[in-house]
Amino acid sequence: MADADVGPCPQVFVVDTYSNCDSVPGEKKPMRARAGIQFLLLLLGLVMLGLVVQGVFIYTLYKKTEVLSHERSHPYFLNLSNPKSSEQQDGTIMGQVGSKELNEIPIQQPHLEEVQQRPFAHLMGSNNPGGDNNVVQWTHDSGDAITHNMSYDKGRLLVEREGYYYLYSKVQLNAVLECSLIQHKVMKDTSAYGHSILLMRSKSLRCRTPKPESAKTSNGEYLWNSFLAGIFHLQRGDQIFVTLENMQKIRPGSTDNFMGAFMILP
Template identity: 60%
Template sequence: MQSGVMAEGGVGTCPQVFVVDSQANYDSVTGGKKPRWSRVGQKFLLLLIGLTMLGLVVEGCLIYNLYKKTESLCQNVSNPQTSWQKGGTILSQEQPKESNDIPSVRPYTEQDQKRPFAQLIGSKNPAGENNVVQWIHRGGEAVTYNMGYNNGRLLVNKDGYYYLYSKVTINAAENCLLIQHKVMKETQAYGKPIELMKSKSFRCPKSSSEMTTEVGEDLWNSFLSGIFQLQSGDQIFVTLEDIQKIRPGTTENLMGAFMISP
């Protein structure tokens, strides 16, 4: 808008003109944008944090599974009978019925506790008639359970498969000696003893000058063991050729049997 003033008595001068625009806009000064590398760094940092959290979750799951397996193993070791029975039940339920299946393990029962067994130890006077070795059947480490003993013979009272074993110690220092260690069986089905196991060895002193009655000991051990089917009424005994050469003692000579299956 323009305005003018006339001075009296003269030509009017041109006044200064000021224009005010009331519609002008005043924008606030905005900050510049963040650099691109800063935005990328933030995203990469968030990605690393996410991967770290995922790794912690996976590690926690693995530790939990390992803890469960360890706990189950400890329970099996602390209670083998229960785990055995459970394992046999699971196997019998899950196995497909095929001809080549592996049978489940039979659990231990109270009937197994009644299986006969015996251990005889060497006597101070082990030489018996017909070279039958005599034993101690009661006291110390000697024991008989559901089996009998008579004159060096172990008496079988129940049919089944038995593990038999025998150990003898011989002193072969005085002269050359043929040693024959046998485990024998007498049964009602045969009229004479049956040979179950035998060990045969020929022993001599180291030199002929040692073949005197004053030499020391030259000990020789023989051990026999095996599994045999026995019947009620059978008699098991040990014979030793030249039985006078046996070295007496409770630890030098042993005989035993125990049923492994009916």
């Protein structure tokens, strides 16, 4: 009877949570990390290439600077007054320059003969400076006055070779007599135009005013200087001259008044 009262034994179910789990294989290295390494290698290569190019530029600049410093000691510029010595030194220096590397840029210096043949002129004040149309007259063949490969005619310098010229003019005036406008001009006549061309001008209104005794000269004059200078391109056949209004105010003198020109580049 006791056995009949006891129910059947309960079933026990055991769940094995690890029995059906598959093992996960290890993942491969991401492609992103591999691309990052390649980018870093490329960047490093570019940096190295930049350093090499920079080194080449620095070396080239150094060599060119060395050539320039060497050429500045050329005998043409150190001793133009001794052509024979300059020619001897020139052979030595040119031999040294020729032995330098081929990648250097040679610098051509003007020959001594070319420098000596460049036109120039220096005109000095005349005792009779007045000319037609207010053109100042000069002394061109006496004292320190000189013309070289340029001509002079009635106050005008005649250009015989085309090039860039440095022009200058200086006059001294006595501004004590009366109040007037003084204009000092450097002019050019050229075949390309039918009228004179103004190159430079000094314009000043000078009046008779009381001056301290220290500003007066011994003969009671009040002197005023006007100086003009500049670089201009001149053609063959051009005429350069100076005009001065109120010509009677100019103070005659060979050293107080002058005009000149010299070629700086052909």
